[in-house]
Amino acid sequence: MASAGAEPARRAAEGWAERLLAGEKRALARLITLIEERDPAASDVLRLLHPRVGQAHVVGVTGAAGAGKSTLITALARELRARGPSVAVLAVDPSSPLTGGALLGDRIRLGDLSTDPGLFFRSFASRGHLGGLSRAVADAVRAVDAAGYQAVLVETVGAGQSEVEVSELAHTTLVVLAPNLGDDVQAAKAGLLEVADVFAVNKADLPGARETAGEIRAMLGLGPARPWTPPVVELSARTGEGVAGLLEALERHRDFLVASGRWGEKLRRSAAHQLRDLLGEELLRAALARLEAEGSWQAWVEAVARRERDPYTLSEELARRLLAGATGRPRGEGEARGL
Amino acid sequence: MASAGAEPARRAAEGWAERLLAGEKRALARLITLIEERDPAASDVLRLLHPRVGQAHVVGVTGAAGAGKSTLITALARELRARGPSVAVLAVDPSSPLTGGALLGDRIRLGDLSTDPGLFFRSFASRGHLGGLSRAVADAVRAVDAAGYQAVLVETVGAGQSEVEVSELAHTTLVVLAPNLGDDVQAAKAGLLEVADVFAVNKADLPGARETAGEIRAMLGLGPARPWTPPVVELSARTGEGVAGLLEALERHRDFLVASGRWGEKLRRSAAHQLRDLLGEELLRAALARLEAEGSWQAWVEAVARRERDPYTLSEELARRLLAGATGRPRGEGEARGL
Numbered sequence: 151m152a153s154a155g156a157e158p159a160r161r162a163a164e165g166w167a168e169r170l171l172a173g174e175k176r177a178l179a180r181l182i183t184l185i186e187e188r189d190p191a192a193s194d195v196l197r198l199l200h201p202r203v204g205q206a207h208v209v210g211v212t213g214a215a216g217a218g219k220s221t222l223i224t225a226l227a228r229e230l231r232a233r234g235p236s237v238a239v240l241a242v243d244p245s246s247p248l249t250g251g252a253l254l255g256d257r258i259r260l261g262d263l264s265t266d267p268g269l270f271f272r273s274f275a276s277r278g279h280l281g282g283l284s285r286a287v288a289d290a291v292r293a294v295d296a297a298g299y300q301a302v303l304v305e306t307v308g309a310g311q312s313e314v315e316v317s318e319l320a321h322t323t324l325v326v327l328a329p330n331l332g333d334d335v336q337a338a339k340a341g342l343l344e345v346a347d348v349f350a351v352n353k354a355d356l357p358g359a360r361e362t363a364g365e366i367r368a369m370l371g372l373g374p375a376r377p378w379t380p381p382v383v384e385l386s387a388r389t390g391e392g393v394a395g396l397l398e399a400l401e402r403h404r405d406f407l408v409a410s411g412r413w414g415e416k417l418r419r420s421a422a423h424q425l426r427d428l429l430g431e432e433l434l435r436a437a438l439a440r441l442e443a444e445g446s447w448q449a450w451v452e453a454v455a456r457r458e459r460d461p462y463t464l465s466e467e468l469a470r471r472l473l474a475g476a477t478g479r480p481r482g483e484g485e486a487r488g489l
Numbered sequence: 490m491a492s493a494g495a496e497p498a499r500r501a502a503e504g505w506a507e508r509l510l511a512g513e514k515r516a517l518a519r520l521i522t523l524i525e526e527r528d529p530a531a532s533d534v535l536r537l538l539h540p541r542v543g544q545a546h547v548v549g550v551t552g553a554a555g556a557g558k559s560t561l562i563t564a565l566a567r568e569l570r571a572r573g574p575s576v577a578v579l580a581v582d583p584s585s586p587l588t589g590g591a592l593l594g595d596r597i598r599l600g601d602l603s604t605d606p607g608l609f610f611r612s613f614a615s616r617g618h619l620g621g622l623s624r625a626v627a628d629a630v631r632a633v634d635a636a637g638y639q640a641v642l643v644e645t646v647g648a649g650q651s652e653v654e655v656s657e658l659a660h661t662t663l664v665v666l667a668p669n670l671g672d673d674v675q676a677a678k679a680g681l682l683e684v685a686d687v688f689a690v691n692k693a694d695l696p697g698a699r700e701t702a703g704e705i706r707a708m709l710g711l712g713p714a715r716p717w718t719p720p721v722v723e724l725s726a727r728t729g730e731g732v733a734g735l736l737e738a739l740e741r742h743r744d745f746l747v748a749s750g751r752w753g754e755k756l757r758r759s760a761a762h763q764l765r766d767l768l769g770e771e772l773l774r775a776a777l778a779r780l781e782a783e784g785s786w787q788a789w790v791e792a793v794a795r796r797e798r799d800p801y802t803l804s805e806e807l808a809r810r811l812l813a814g815a816t817g818r819p820r821g822e823g824e825a826r827g828l
Contacts, residue, residue, distance in 0.1 A: 428803075434765065455759075473812065
């Protein structure tokens with residue numbers, strides 16, 4: 151079971167997990183970098199952190215560009231910190247000022263919060279392959295959760311536009327709207343109504359805010375009765391007015407999730423998702439290692455490239471043989487045993 | 490091996506593949522819809538089409554918004570049709586006029602080309618989960634290739650910004666620039682130089698086009714000597730001037746790929762990628778079916794959700810047992826046999 155070098159790697163991961171659990175932000179930041187880089191060392195730490203995962207309230211913040219998501223997240227973080235809970239902000243939206251301004255450094259964007267030991271900020275560059283971003287953000291949420299941050303704010307792009315589906319990650323989905331964005335209410339009609347747990351109508355000092363909030367409330371009233379009706383909170387992230395009310399709405403939603411059993415259900419769904427992903431990776435890794443060790447993998451690839459074999463039927467055959475304990479050698483060398 | 494109902498499904502897929510190979514655009518369009526929806530029936534058709542895949546020249550078209558990608562693709566398609574080859578256009582960029590204008594219908598956008606039997610157009614809505622888009626586009630490329638389209642133009646967003654990495658899909662990556670876009674040359678510096686096989690400087694009738702082309706050529710000249718130096722073609726997609734020259738540059742690149750053996754290498758890489766993806770899916774599908782039939786899957790998920798087991802170690806154990814032919818039953822019921 152243990153490979154050569156596994157023992158030092160395990161000890162390194164243990165030291166790392168300890169520093170992270172002791173509140174060292176640098177250990178947490180480095181772990182998230184390894185998660186982004188899909189470094190196997192990240193899994194070694196995450197497996198040790200697993201018993202600590204599942205405490206944080208994860209809030210996904212989404213909405214159209216120009217609605218003021220980033221300003222609102224900063225205001226929410228400030229309000230939370232004033233009340234006590236520690237906060238982690240994960241910014242995933244590549245068009246966001248929080249993410250896009252990576253060159254500015256966190257200090258300038260977060261102001262006085264940047265030196266607060268109870269606040270952790272991290273943006274995801276989403277350069278290169280986005281394929282792994284969803285997984286990386288889910289693991290980063292687990293990392294900050296295990297590190298003890300009580301509230302996790304994940305800023306993503308609009309629902310349906312992003313590979314990172316905010317409702318997969320979050321307990322509570324906060325949709326941020328603003329008046330006079332034109333498409334906002336249309337976008338709400340198109341799908342945000344289904345994903346939103348709480349609506350924030352930002353820029354409440356501008357004309358039209360009341361009307362925007364009223365339209366959302368009217369649309370919510372048209373649907374069937376539901377166990378949770380998303381509150382619509384008017385506020386100004388810039389002045390801070392109404393931010394406390396938004397925080398209370400988010401807390402009410404968390405209480406609803408716990409009381410209704412949905413919190414536990416979410417945890418089971420997330421566990422099933424994670425176990426399925428990891429099992430799939432592990433099966434493929436082990437299967438490829440076996441086929442390569444046998445020297446048959448390259449022959450199969452050649453057969454597909456020369457169009458002698460179709461990859462659909464071939465992958466079914468290989469999977470059946472591998473899972474039946476057969477060798478996966480080329481056709482004819484033991485096929486009957488595998489089937 | 491054959492399940493109940495497999496025979497009618499096989500016959501349906503055969504009829505479909507026949508209609509598609511006979512040039513029925515509706516059969517092709519319907520197959521791509523099933524590919525997007527991840528319907529298993531799509532695999533049944535694709536496995537029959539596999540022997541016909543690998544003939545088309547696949548050109549990925551990328552570049553900044555405002556460079557005129559969509560207009561250029563329409564002009565390229567028109568030029569190709571005038572010379573003879575059949576053309577399939579797959580539009581993946583969600584911000585593109587070709588894709589974004591889905592409400593307009595293909596007819597208006599493509600003008601006289603829309604009634605041309607030698608031209609196929611399809612846009613990808615990229616609604617919902619983008620996770621599967623890369624795979625869907627790769628399968629759609631295979632479908633139009635098998636259907637006999639000789640040139641496939643895939644319009645994607647800029648390199649590094651999209652999950653659909655154009656260079657994974659395409660034989661030839663065409664980067665479209667335009668003068669006075671400001672960020673274009675910066676973007677080129679940042680990564681387009683590495684992915685581009687051909688540069689098109691569009692809007693050559695505007696001031697600054699010559700300078701933009703000159704800057705790209707100068708940057709290309711700075712690098713190490715390479716077997717293929719990307720040509721920089723100035724043109725106007727709007728007037729059509731220079732489009733023939735671009736087409737010749739694309740054809741020269743195809744000839745280079747074939748003569749240098751890179752065409753075959755690309756085919757093998759694509760086959761390896763596809764076989765790996767399909768094998769991973771098939772292993773996971775079969776493994777989950779087995780664990781669920783045993784009744785152990787839900788117990789494992791609960792153990793992870795209750796944080797009694799970490800999913801990293803557990804997935805390794807399960808994979809090892811499944812591939813060793815053991816049962817994957819809960820810990821203690823045969824673990825020694827599995828390990």
